[in-house]
């Protein structure tokens with residue numbers, strides 16, 4: 001295969017890689033995306049895909065990065081339209097009971113923080129809740145934090161859209177093309193990447209390999225230390241997607257309910273529900289057998305039935321789709337994004353909440369690469385905050 005030259009090469013065709021490539025291409029850069037398998041085959045297609053800053057209030061910089069992600073989707077929607085992007089401006093209801101004093105106090109504090117950050121949210125009582133979600137069963141002391149600007153995303157559709165824009169802007173998307181070895185000069189300047197399609201030349205390579213980032217960095221650089229020292233956990237999560245519940249639209253908003261049994265669900269793009277729970281995530285591992293996943297999925301469906309009496313529960317299990325996804329979870333919980341010390345021109349983006357954050361981090365990384373300066377908003381998330389990097 002003949003030599004191909006690019007301004008930047010992105011390793012990983014998930015939401016983070018394709019969105020970063022899109023923002024670079026928008027800046028007039030000739031980019032290549034190198035995807036080992038097919039676009040969005042990794043965590044990006046196994047995600048709850050709730051776009052929000054609502055659940056991130058503990059750290060202001062991280063909240064603002066997530067809020068920036070949400071704002072970036074709204075800007076893209078103005079340009080391309082929600083349907084083309086796979087965006088649903090659903091809003092979120094985080095439901096609590098006043099009698100659950102610990103969760104209620106936490107939710108009130110969350111509302112106070114969001115107001116302090118200027119994030120759009122309001123408190124609603126049980127009467128409003130029942131009007132907003134007429135199919136759901138709420139106890140009389142239910143209340144909710146309503147985050148009206150939150151969205152949910154058909155993430156695989158969005159990834160395909162970003163990739164199509166990259167191509168339209170003159171970039172190249174290689175699928176079925178694994179990245180193997182980084183090429184660098186004696187001075188440590190990245191010069192290219194050896195792939196299944198031969199050598200691709202560039203002075204900038206961005207690794208956006210999701211939960212496989214540590215392993216990919218080890219392979220590309222030949223430095224085994226990345227596999228053990230890169231500060232990223234892999235955290236599994238199980239989601240169940242139901243078939244369409246037509247003719248009824250059972251829920252309208254993303255629902256995060258701490259009312260027992262704890263559940264989160266969203267209106268899926270096929271007219272069904274996408275369902276998960278932090279508690280059931282604690283019951284699965286990356287090695288869980290299909291039988292075990294089946295059992296945990298049944299638990300999830302029964303939980304939904306307690307909130308949504310008309311829902312068939314585990315009776316519809318055979319018609320549902322189960323997905324076990326692996327979260328790329330940085331050890332301090334916050335995104336890892338920026339240059340990797342040791343090789344000039346090597347960058348990484350590894351993050352949880354990558355659905356929310358992809359357009360924020362992609363645009364910031366494009367700015368870093370095109371100007372050579374680290375944008376202020378990115379500074380708290382670069383790798384030099386981690387000891388040993």
Ligand SMILES: Cc1cc2nc3c(=O)[nH]c(=O)nc-3n(C[C@H](O)[C@H](O)[C@H](O)COP(=O)(O)OP(=O)(O)OC[C@H]3O[C@@H](n4cnc5c(N)ncnc54)[C@H](O)[C@@H]3O)c2cc1C
Pocket residue numbers: 011012013014015016017034035036037038039040041042043044045046047048049050051052177178179180208209210211212216235236237238239324325326327328349350351352353354355356357
């Ligand atoms: C259960 C669950 C629920 C979640 N819920 C949310 C949510 O509600 N909101 C939110 O914002 N985030 C959520 N997340 C997190 C979010 O989905 C991830 O942060 C995001 O999908 C990561 O995207 P990515 O592009 O970095 O990784 P991926 O989508 O995994 O993409 C990485 C790509 O790299 C490719 N690759 C790997 N090695 C190579 C190689 N050597 N050469 C070429 N290509 C390679 C892979 O094939 C893969 O396609 C959730 C995750 C899970 C698992």
